[in-house]
Amino acid sequence: MKRLPSSVLPWLLLSPAMVLLIAFTHYPALATLWHSFFSTPKGVRPSVFVGLENYRLMADDPVFWQALCNNLWFALGTIPLAIALAILMALWVNEKLAGRGVLRLAYFTPTVLPMIAVANIWLFFYTPQYGLLEQITGALGLPSHNWLGNPQTVLGALMVVAVWKEAGFFMIFYLAALQQISPVLAEAAALEGASRWQYFWRVQFPLLMPTTLFVLINALINAFRLVDHIVVMTKGGPDNASSLLLYYIYEVGFAFWDSSYAAALTVVLLALLGLIALVKFRVLDRRTHYQ
Amino acid sequence: MRRTVLKSLAALAVSAAFCTPVLAANPVEISFYYPVAVGGAVTKTIDSMVADFEKAHPDIKVKAIYAGTYQESIVKALTAFKGGTPPTLAVLLSTDLFTLIDENAILPIDSLASSAEDKKWIAGFYKGFMENSQTEGKTWGIPFQRSTIVMYYNKALFKEAGLNPDKAPANWNEMVEAAKKLTKRDAAGNVTQWGVKIPSTGFGYWMFQAMTASNDTLLMNSAGTKTYFDKPGAVQALQHWVDLTTKEKVMPAGSIEWGTTPKDFLEQKAAMVWTTTGNLTNIRTNASFPFGVAMLPGIKHPGSPTGGGNFYVFNKTSPAEQQAAMKFIRFATEPARAAQWSIATGYVAPRQDAWDTPEMKKYLQDVPAADVAREQMKYGVAELSTHDNQRVTKALNDNLQAALSDTKTPEAALKDAQREAERILRSYGR
Numbered sequence: 276m277k278r279l280p281s282s283v284l285p286w287l288l289l290s291p292a293m294v295l296l297i298a299f300t301h302y303p304a305l306a307t308l309w310h311s312f313f314s315t316p317k318g319v320r321p322s323v324f325v326g327l328e329n330y331r332l333m334a335d336d337p338v339f340w341q342a343l344c345n346n347l348w349f350a351l352g353t354i355p356l357a358i359a360l361a362i363l364m365a366l367w368v369n370e371k372l373a374g375r376g377v378l379r380l381a382y383f384t385p386t387v388l389p390m391i392a393v394a395n396i397w398l399f400f401y402t403p404q405y406g407l408l409e410q411i412t413g414a415l416g417l418p419s420h421n422w423l424g425n426p427q428t429v430l431g432a433l434m435v436v437a438v439w440k441e442a443g444f445f446m447i448f449y450l451a452a453l454q455q456i457s458p459v460l461a462e463a464a465a466l467e468g469a470s471r472w473q474y475f476w477r478v479q480f481p482l483l484m485p486t487t488l489f490v491l492i493n494a495l496i497n498a499f500r501l502v503d504h505i506v507v508m509t510k511g512g513p514d515n516a517s518s519l520l521l522y523y524i525y526e527v528g529f530a531f532w533d534s535s536y537a538a539a540l541t542v543v544l545l546a547l548l549g550l551i552a553l554v555k556f557r558v559l560d561r562r563t564h565y566q
Numbered sequence: 567m568r569r570t571v572l573k574s575l576a577a578l579a580v581s582a583a584f585c586t587p588v589l590a591a592n593p594v595e596i597s598f599y600y601p602v603a604v605g606g607a608v609t610k611t612i613d614s615m616v617a618d619f620e621k622a623h624p625d626i627k628v629k630a631i632y633a634g635t636y637q638e639s640i641v642k643a644l645t646a647f648k649g650g651t652p653p654t655l656a657v658l659l660s661t662d663l664f665t666l667i668d669e670n671a672i673l674p675i676d677s678l679a680s681s682a683e684d685k686k687w688i689a690g691f692y693k694g695f696m697e698n699s700q701t702e703g704k705t706w707g708i709p710f711q712r713s714t715i716v717m718y719y720n721k722a723l724f725k726e727a728g729l730n731p732d733k734a735p736a737n738w739n740e741m742v743e744a745a746k747k748l749t750k751r752d753a754a755g756n757v758t759q760w761g762v763k764i765p766s767t768g769f770g771y772w773m774f775q776a777m778t779a780s781n782d783t784l785l786m787n788s789a790g791t792k793t794y795f796d797k798p799g800a801v802q803a804l805q806h807w808v809d810l811t812t813k814e815k816v817m818p819a820g821s822i823e824w825g826t827t828p829k830d831f832l833e834q835k836a837a838m839v840w841t842t843t844g845n846l847t848n849i850r851t852n853a854s855f856p857f858g859v860a861m862l863p864g865i866k867h868p869g870s871p872t873g874g875g876n877f878y879v880f881n882k883t884s885p886a887e888q889q890a891a892m893k894f895i896r897f898a899t900e901p902a903r904a905a906q907w908s909i910a911t912g913y914v915a916p917r918q919d920a921w922d923t924p925e926m927k928k929y930l931q932d933v934p935a936a937d938v939a940r941e942q943m944k945y946g947v948a949e950l951s952t953h954d955n956q957r958v959t960k961a962l963n964d965n966l967q968a969a970l971s972d973t974k975t976p977e978a979a980l981k982d983a984q985r986e987a988e989r990i991l992r993s994y995g996r
Contacts (some may be wrong), residue, residue: 413756418755532954
C-alpha cells in the first residue's frame with residue numbers, strides 16, 4: 276500500500292465532521308434561502324420563481340411583526356432576570372452549607388425535565404379558578420385571573436416559565452466558574468477588609484465575565500428558538516399575543532403548508548441569529564478578560 | 567445442487583420483494599392515523615376495533631397510529647405524504663377536505679367503491695354529515711367520529727339556583743337569565759362559579775358558527791371559495807358572545823381553553839358548558855352530579871354546525887392497500903359497530919341503520935341524552951371549510967379572540983377576519 280500524500284490525510288480526518296456539518300447546517304441554510312425565492316408548490320400547481328415576493332409579503336404581514344416584537348420583549352424580559360437569578364443561586368450553593376447537594380439538584384431539576392411535561396405542569400398552574408396559582412391567590416383573597424387567556428398577561432406568564440427553566444441551567448455554568456476562582460483572592464479580599472458586596476462586584480463578577488458572555492449568547496439563542504412551551508400552553512394565542520418567531524414559522528410551514536413563505540421567515544431568523552453571533556465575536560469578546 | 571437451491575431461493579426473495587401483491591398469502595399491511603380530540607379512553611376503543619378487524623380479516627394487518635390532536639394529525643399525514651410514505655388511511659377533520667384535495671393527497675371514495683351496493687352504502691350516511699365530505703360531485707371522505715356541539719348543564723346547580731333541572735334553557739335569553747342565577751361570587755366579589763363557558767381556543771370558529779347558524783347567517787359558500795364573516799348577522803352573534811363577559815358577566819374574560827372546558831364542568835366551576843357531543847362518555851363516567859345534555863340555545867332558533875373527523879384514503883398507496891383500507895372503513899361503519907363506537911365515545915353514529923340496532927335502542931333508553939346531538943342535526947349546517955382552511959380559520963379564530971379579550975369591537979374584528987380571508991382565497995375564486 277502506498278502512503279497517502281500528506282495533504283489528503285487531514286481532509287480525510289475532517290470529512291466525517293464536515294459531511295455532517297454540510298448535510299445538516301450549510302446545505303439546509305442555503306436551500307432555505309433558495310426556496311424563499313420561489314412560490315409554494317401545491318399538488319395542482321408547481322412552484323415558480325417569484326423573486327422577493329415572499330419578503331414583500333412579510334413586510335406587510337402584521338402577524339410576523341407582532342411575533343418579532345413579542346420575541347424581542349421575550350428576550351429582554353427573560354435574559355437579564357435568568358442570568359441574575361443564576362448568579363444568585365450559584366453563589367448560594369457554592370457556600371458550605373448543609374444539604375448543598377440536594378439544593379443544587381433542586382435548582383437543576385427544571386433543566387432535565389422534558390419541556391412538554393414542564394409546559395403541561397405550568398398549564399395546570401395557570402388554569403383559572405382551580406389551578407395552583409389561583410388556589411394561592413384565592414387563599415390570599417386576591418381576584419381570579421385568566422393568565423394565559425389575556426393578551427396583556429400571556430407573554431409575561433410564558434416568560435416566568437422560561438426564566439424558571441433557564442436559570443437552573445445557567446447556574447451550573449456559574450457554579451463551575453466560581454469554583455475555578457482561586458480561594459487566594461477571597462483571602463486577600465478578607466485581609467483588605469472588603470465587604471461581601473465589594474468582593475462580589477470587584478472580584479467575582481469580572482472573573483465570571485467569560486461565563487456571562489457564554490450564557491448570554493446561549494440565552495439569546497434559546498429565546499429565539501423557543502417553541503415547545505407555546506405549542507402546549509397557548510398555541511400563540513390569544514390573537515397572536517404569545518406568538519414567537521419560531522412558532523410562527525412552524526405554523527406557516529406545517530399548518531398552512533406555505534413552505535416558501537416559511538423559508539423566507541427562516542432566512543430572517545437565521546440572519547438575526549447570525550447577527551447575534553457577529554456581535555459576540557466582534558464586540559463582546561474583545562471586552563472580556565480571560566484568566 | 568446446493569448452489570442452485572440457494573440461487574433460486576435468492577431469486578425468489580428478490581422477486582417477492584418487488585411484487586408483494588402477487589403473493590396473496592402475504593398479509594397486506596396498511597397504516598391508519600387517527601387523532602383524539604376528546605377526553606376519555608378513545609385510543610383503547612380504536613385498538614380493540616382494529617384487533618376485531620384483524621381477526622375477521624387475517625389477510626390484512628392494520629398499524630393504528632395515534633397521531634395527536636386533529637391539527638397534529640394533518641401535519642403528520644401531509645408531511646408523510648410529501649415524503650412519499652403516506653398513511654393508507656387516516657381520520658382527519660372533515661374540514662380538511664379542500665386542503666387534502668388541493669395537495670392531491672386523497673382519492674375519491676367512489677373511485678374505490680363503485681358497485682351499486684357501494685353506492686347504496688354511501689347514500690346511507692346522514693346528509694348533514696356528507697355536506698363536508700362531498701364536493702365536485704365526488705365523495706372524498708366517509709363520516710366516522712362526527713359530532714355536533716351540545717350544551718351540558720349541571721342539574722344539581724340548577725336545582726340549587728332555583729331553576730328547573732329538567733328543562734334546559736331553550737334560547738339565548740333564557741341561557742343568559744339562567745347563567746346570571748348560576749354565577750356565584752364570594753364576599754370579595756370574586757367569581758367562584760361561572761354560569762356558562764363557551765371555549766374560544768382551538769375551536770372558537772366552531773362555537774361561533776353555532777351562534778351564526780342560529781341567527782340565519784352562513785359563514786361560507788359550499789365551494790369553499792368565499793366567506794361571509796362580516797355579515798350583520800355574524801356581527802350581532804359575536805356581540806352576543808362578547809356580552810356574556812362584558813355586559814352580563816356570566817362568563818370569564820379572556821380566552822377559554824377548549825381542552826379544560828370539560829374539566830371545568832366536572833369540577834363544578836361552570837354550570838353550563840358548550841362542547842362536542844364526543845365528550846359525552848367522558849363526562850358521563852366522571853361527573854359526580856346529575857347532568858343534562860341539551861341542544862344549543864340559539865339566538866333565533868336552535869343551530870349547530872356538524873364537526874369531527876372523516877376517513878380519508880391516501881394517494882401514492884398501492885391498489886391492494888387501498889382496497890384493504892376500504893374494507894376497514896366498511897367494517898368500522900357497519901351498523902352494529904358504528905352503534906358500539908357511538909356508545910363508547912358519544913360521537914354521533916353517522917348512519918340511520920346504526921340507530922336502528924337493538925344495542926343502540928337499549929342505550930338510548932338508558933342515556934336519552936345521546937339522542938340530543940342527532941335531533942339537533944335537523945338544524946345543522948356544514949362546518950366552516952374553505953380552501954387553505956387552516957389559514958382562513960386562523961384569521962377568524964384570532965379575531966374572535968381579539969373581540970373576546972376586548973382589544974377589538976366585534977364589528978372591527980369580523981371586518982379584519984373577512985379582509986384576511988378574502989386575501990387568502992383570492993386565487994381560488996377564479
